[in-house]
Amino acid sequence: MKLPFLAAACLAGSASAQVSFSEIYISHVGTDTLEFIELKGTPGASLAGYMVLIVEGDATGAGTLDRAYDVGAGTIPASGLYVLGTPTVANVNQPLNAQDNFENGTETIYLVNTTNQAAITALIGTNIVTTLPATQIPVLSTIVEAVGFADSGIATTDAIFDSATVFGPDGTNLPAGIWRCGDAPSQWATGFLNFDPLLTTGNTPTPGAANIVCGITPPNSGVAYCFGDGSGTACPCGNASAVGAESGCLNSLGAGGKLVATGNGSLTSDTIVLTGSGMANSSALYFQGTTRTAGGVGAAFGDGLRCASGTVVRLGTTANVAGNSSYPTAGAQSVSVKGLITAPGTRTYQVWYRNATVFCNPETFNVTNGWEIVWAP
Numbered sequence: 001m002k003l004p005f006l007a008a009a010c011l012a013g014s015a016s017a018q019v020s021f022s023e024i025y026i027s028h029v030g031t032d033t034l035e036f037i038e039l040k041g042t043p044g045a046s047l048a049g050y051m052v053l054i055v056e057g058d059a060t061g062a063g064t065l066d067r068a069y070d071v072g073a074g075t076i077p078a079s080g081l082y083v084l085g086t087p088t089v090a091n092v093n094q095p096l097n098a099q100d101n102f103e104n105g106t107e108t109i110y111l112v113n114t115t116n117q118a119a120i121t122a123l124i125g126t127n128i129v130t131t132l133p134a135t136q137i138p139v140l141s142t143i144v145e146a147v148g149f150a151d152s153g154i155a156t157t158d159a160i161f162d163s164a165t166v167f168g169p170d171g172t173n174l175p176a177g178i179w180r181c182g183d184a185p186s187q188w189a190t191g192f193l194n195f196d197p198l199l200t201t202g203n204t205p206t207p208g209a210a211n212i213v214c215g216i217t218p219p220n221s222g223v224a225y226c227f228g229d230g231s232g233t234a235c236p237c238g239n240a241s242a243v244g245a246e247s248g249c250l251n252s253l254g255a256g257g258k259l260v261a262t263g264n265g266s267l268t269s270d271t272i273v274l275t276g277s278g279m280a281n282s283s284a285l286y287f288q289g290t291t292r293t294a295g296g297v298g299a300a301f302g303d304g305l306r307c308a309s310g311t312v313v314r315l316g317t318t319a320n321v322a323g324n325s326s327y328p329t330a331g332a333q334s335v336s337v338k339g340l341i342t343a344p345g346t347r348t349y350q351v352w353y354r355n356a357t358v359f360c361n362p363e364t365f366n367v368t369n370g371w372e373i374v375w376a377p
Contacts, residue, residue: 036085091208232297306368
């Protein structure tokens with residue numbers, strides 16, 4: 001369902017605080033009157049220059065800037081948690097509409113810092129895609145963080161943009177919400193918030209209060225490494241991605257391929273899903289190694305950096321749709337089974353994808369960042 005657009009008043013200014021997403025709740029049982037986005041920052045710090053942007057990802061409207069919320073007039077409260085949401089949300093600092101501030105479909109949510117608030121707000125309701133899966137947002141602002149909520153349409157027609165970290169689908173639906181374990185800057189939890197916000201068990205939303213401490217440590221789902229942002233080996237053609245994007249070197253679309261994993265890296269209960277985004281619409285090979293290339297800084301490889309080396313196992317080849325894909329696909333073996341992992345230990349992962357446009361080197365391919373999982377029994 002298309003919803004009325006809303007933009008808060010545009011207030012210029014430069015940011016004086018490092019801010020990040022901490023918890024996002026966008027869909028629940030019944031009418032969506034308890035939606036919110038929680039930001040984490042230093043108590044007392046100004047939010048000048050910060051905006052929250054939402055870009056439609058469903059097929060027919062993919063790439064439309066649906067929302068532009070200016071939070072620049074706000075200040076991080078004593079709790080360190082700033083909440084923008086419906087008026088009925090607990091501890092709300094910036095009230096939005098009474099309901100339906102987000103669409104119940106695939107979308108990308110950005111936290112940006114900018115001095116171009118007016119220019120961004122003027123784009124609401126227009127398609128801002130430059131070349132899939134890139135948008136005008138990186139031109140008009142600095143992307144602090146971007147997350148993608150995906151429903152089942154992500155496998156066919158939907159899109160997530162600008163190398164956002166992808167969450168979902170949850171069955172055939174988009175996740176109700178996501179949270180960082182024990183608040184930012186902790187890692188994102190691998191589960192989702194309760195679809196029923198009134199449940200007192202499970203993953204209950206906590207707007208303006210401390211997040212659930214879920215006890216997830218990096219070895220369970222893994223950790224990203226080997227970024228194309230200049231922090232390690234330089235990208236082959238000066239095609240570095242933005243610092244903080246945690247993606248590979250830029251491709252011809254102006255995006256860096258990004259690999260993340262969710263799930264449980266356990267040989268007895270393997271639920272790992274490897275998800276790639278920000279790639280060209282082409283074939284994508286998910287593969288496994290046993291070591292980090294060059295100690296983790298990577299080595300030049302096509303238009304990007306080789307990150308996973310050692311004994312290599314090809315997990316599977318799939319087709320990217322709107323720059324995204326994942327492994328295992330429907331009916332495929334789990335990562336640990338396909339990867340022939342029979343004992344606990346460390347494995348590295350990467351996605352090789354075709355980028356047929358002659359952009360950098362003549363090989364016409366690129367790769368994502370690397371991902372390492374320490375498999376538990």
